[in-house]
Amino acid sequence: MRRRGAQFWLWLNKRLPVKTYEDVLNDGRQIEVQARITLEGMTQVFIGIYDASGGAMFEAFSDRGFREPLASALKWGARRARELVLETEPFVAPHRAQLTLSPLITDEAVLALRRMEMTDSERLKIKASDAQAEYHAAHSAMLELMRSTTSVDPLVWSEHRERLRQAIDRRVWVQRGYLLSTKSSRVEDNSPHEKGNH
Structure with a gap:
């Protein structure tokens, strides 16, 4: 019920x-x-x-x-x-269980625009762009930390490592969603009742 x-x-x-x-x-x-x-x-x-x-x-x-x-x-x-x-x-990687990813976009004005009616492909394209940008930012921040000549606070190191892990997982999650979407579209496009008789 x-x-x-x-x-x-x-x-x-x-x-x-x-x-x-x-x-x-x-x-x-x-x-x-x-x-x-x-x-x-x-x-x-x-x-x-x-x-x-x-x-x-x-x-x-x-x-x-x-x-x-x-x-x-x-x-x-x-x-x-x-x-x-x-x-x-939550995204589950083959090597270990993952927690739900933290939100990437937190600005309410941006979120309101994202909630507007969009096609599936537009929605996926924006998510992919966001995920790629966050991955590059997290990767650069981690490299800068690794190249630091001074000792790194363990808490700072942990935060950067977690950010990079989530950025990697987010990219995989978006790709997984895209593959599921395209697979679903192909199955529906090939369904017999949609094909005309030639």
Whole structure:
């Protein structure tokens, strides 16, 4: 039983028929995507992510476009839901368990701009650019510390090492997200019902 949040009740309109996609992850988290077309012809998508006990972790809905096919809207919603799940997962490297990475962007104005509607590829491109810039900055800071002629405070050394570790892991995390996204796109592009009969 899912415990719905405010966004779901704002979304709910029993007069409009919906198409639904649902999935349950290995850890019990649940993904729900609904798509509908309003009386005015606007295609809308609802994305809900719920924990194993049914509590709402994320709910949101948005307009997709005028009379976008429901199948296409559901695919977008499922892809976006997987991306949201991936963004909240801690990265686990093969050699050791990692803690969740600390936020890279903390400026509220920048974060507000990042929350605007963007395509998946634009979002991934920004993340990759941020991760690359932070890696170079952390790498340069560590090199400068190593070249220091004076003794280094152990706390300072630990902070620089942790920053570099997170920068490396962040780059891998972004690449992993990109590979999952492109793999998902290729699978959907090659699905039989999308190919025309020649």
